[in-house]
Amino acid sequence: MTINTAIKLVKRPSGGPITAELFEIAQSEIEALKAGEVLIKQQHLSLDPAMFGWMSPDTDSYIPPVALGDVMRSSGIGEVIASNHTDFAIGDRVMGMMGWQQYYVSSGAGLNTVLAPLPNEAVLSVFALPGLTATQGLFNIGKPKAGETLVVTGAAGSVGSIVGQLAKAEGLTVIGVVGNDEKAEWIVNELDFDGAINYKSANLDEQLAKLAPKGVDIFFENTGGDIQPLVLERMNAHGRVVVCGLIADYAKETPTPGPSWLKVIKKRITIQGFTMPDHFGEIPQLLEKLTPYVLSGQIKHRSHVLEGLESAIDGLNLFYSGANKGKLIVKL
């Protein structure tokens, strides 16, 4: 008899920190597998800022919220430990939306075998959501050209750090916006960004002017915040704004008003939001684009690994404090 421990969402957050009272930890016996089912022991699960949206009551978004009483939604990697499915064998390493739980029973839908000879942490940090998001946003929306200047916010984060490195590899000047000096040093010294701005420091506009004297061609927006209108003011003609995330606004009751549209028309700027579920059908093409950069050593990453299922709850707060150093992952 196998007992599963799962964390279910029972209350929606109301702007403050994520606390244990929003969740219920439940144990249940795993029933015998039916025909076509596969049982996975999850090993690593991914924490993502998107979870703030999934926990909210907002039904007018790109994906429905997690229903109260349901296991909290997340992607993860695990090992097949029993299978009644012809496509999956015991011992296979698989990735899918397994949720905050130790074991996952799947029909096989949305489950993919992981073949890359890399540790789970590296797969989740580079080849899963962060790398796919960076590749889709930068190449298909940002359309980078050598010699251009790119500003990326959340630059030491899992998406932003890959965006910046891909743009460097394409011959752009890359400026990263981060929330502390350690992250600024990491992206400049380790990832080879051309410059970094700590958005909590003073004279942001002067710093931007100095680092982007020729203006900004691509603005990859992961955060929002006070730097957003300053970057927009410096956009060049035909610039592209890739709206990937706005974490500064996720816990706000009233989001910050957007910038003036005057600049948008004067400089013929394209502003485009995107969310990855629209592009899950294009994963093979995105991986084909991303993989050569990784294999040639141009993409470094760091993973921030928390221990134990329950660490997921408080772990989410690290996104808001900025205390996560790289891709947030829970090891089960």
Ligand SMILES: NC(=O)c1ccc[n+]([C@@H]2O[C@H](COP(=O)([O-])OP(=O)(O)OC[C@H]3O[C@@H](n4cnc5c(N)ncnc54)[C@H](OP(=O)(O)O)[C@@H]3O)[C@@H](O)[C@H]2O)c1
């Ligand atoms: N569109 C999509 O399909 C898609 C897919 C994946 C992710 N995203 C979005 O992309 C963004 C980055 O995601 P990620 O997984 O790579 O997370 P991450 O950057 O690894 O972590 C979030 C980071 O946001 C920064 N942050 C927190 N509050 C902030 C604030 N008020 N102002 C500015 N920065 C703040 C913190 O870094 P600092 O220490 O630098 O402040 C924190 O470490 C998120 O907004 C996420 O929702 C979108």
